[in-house]
Amino acid sequence: LPHLRQYEADTRVLLGAALESKHLEDAQFASSLQQHFGQLSFENELKWESVHPEPDRFDFSGPDKIVEFAQANQMELRGHTLVWHIQNPEWLLDAQWTRDSLLLALEQHIHSVVGRYKGKIKYWDVVNEAFDDQGGYRDTIWYQVIGPDYISKAFQYAHAADPEALLFYNDYSTEGMSPKANAVYRLVNELLDQGVPIHGVGTQAHFDGRYPLSRGPMAKNIERFRELGLTFHFTEVDVRIADSAGVSALDKQAEIYQELIEFALHYDNIDVMTMWGVSDKYSWIPSWFKGQGRALILDENFQSKPAFDAIAEQL
């Protein structure tokens, strides 16, 4: 298996992977990270319910392990995520908030979490999934209690906590020219006009391997963010396959991975492509999409799949 990290300096594109700290105890998992990935994302352990389980208590034990591993291996980090509508703790959902008290809680949360890793976490998904599929604001606790400016506030708090960090808005179904991508485009234009610190847009890129990518609309979308001076990252790539599908599905999957890495290599505003896991041994897909799996580039035994080979060939 060629080690994908060897191409990092020449291609200027970092390949990343999401993980939980417990996966580092699996030696094959850890060495796959060292061989192939220059960037790590926190799959769950920086979400509110995990890092902030009680109003006055934070749990940084898992994230600290990931930070330590990344530093030991010269890897960049992506913090995921500071504002989302799910994986929030009960205490947050149950409390009686006013606009001001929830803004204060948000500010304190961001100050604590971003501040702890100041200078260590380079990229932050500040706000995740704020829009619905039609491009309207999703009806979350943040939107209901604070209003739409919870988004600009969150970016300002994150910037105050670490002025060097690169701050992203992150969402799914925003790869091409969808209503949701249009909403994100409008939002970032507003934020830029208001002088809010935002540096990039992340698109999750959770794909279903049955459908080929719509390359034209994707190119158009990437280019319009590029024209705003914004970085575009693929932040959670996986390509799921039906359990019943034969091996030819793996070749179709490889084509999608290949097209994504081609986009990353082609556009100078894409410098990170992060997979939502490393091997099919650990992936959120089988439990969230019944009857589907095999979504990543290494199989359950950490052996290469056609998708891995397709990426290696492009680098």
Ligand code: XIL
């Ligand atoms: C997923 C994790 O992978 C699962 O382990 C967890 O149970 C649910 O969340 N979009 C996101 C990620 O932004 O945070 C989600 O991660 C996948 C979809």
